[in-house]
Amino acid sequence: MTRFAFIMAMFAVLAALPAQADDVTVGSLKILTPWIRATPKGATVGGGYMTITNTGPVSERFTGGTSDVSNRFEIHEMSMENGVMKMRPVAGIEIKPGQTVEFKPGGYHVMFVGLKEPLEQGQHVKTTLHFEKAGNVPVDFVVEGIGAQTGSSTMPSMQQKQHGH
Numbered sequence: 001m002t003r004f005a006f007i008m009a010m011f012a013v014l015a016a017l018p019a020q021a022d023d024v025t026v027g028s029l030k031i032l033t034p035w036i037r038a039t040p041k042g043a044t045v046g047g048g049y050m051t052i053t054n055t056g057p058v059s060e061r062f063t064g065g066t067s068d069v070s071n072r073f074e075i076h077e078m079s080m081e082n083g084v085m086k087m088r089p090v091a092g093i094e095i096k097p098g099q100t101v102e103f104k105p106g107g108y109h110v111m112f113v114g115l116k117e118p119l120e121q122g123q124h125v126k127t128t129l130h131f132e133k134a135g136n137v138p139v140d141f142v143v144e145g146i147g148a149q150t151g152s153s154t155m156p157s158m159q160q161k162q163h164g165h
Contacts, residue, residue, distance in 0.1 A: 026137050028056025029095075031129070034141040035151035036112065038121045046070070046119050048110040048127075048141055049103045049151065054095040061132040062101075063092040069125050071114030078106050092132075105149055119143045
């Protein structure tokens with residue numbers, strides 16, 4: 001294979017890969033795999049997910065955020081109460097030193113409330129997360145499929161564990 005053909009083949013492979021969000025590190029915080037589910041036409045809310053790890057010696061508090069795609073950005077928690085799944089907004093989440101908090105379907109997540117337009121798979125959503133100590137942190141969420149359970153940059157072995165395989 002010629003060098004040109006090899007380079008063109010590599011571009012084709014890279015173009016076929018799913019869009020991936022960039023992980024963000026600011027101070028002692030690591031924000032990994034930020035993603036949002038695509039929404040059907042007419043939807044007014046969208047759910048976002050990520051993993052936040054605090055590698056520092058002091059607690060940090062995630063208090064919310066903003067995004068151009070929605071009127072409001074809220075932190076929510078899903079829980080089971082008497083066999084019924086309930087969702088409620090929370091004012092913030094403390095992330096203790098050495099702790100990792102997963103925002104995933106069925107647990108903590110962020111809500112993009114008052115969507116201005118549907119979220120389409122492959123789209124990138126610029127968001128600013130607010131933390132008490134780290135301040136405002138720009139994060140790029142990638143939009144996955146409507147039924148996605150994980151972000152595209154999650155390793156397949158992790159996806160299998162989450163699905164009980």
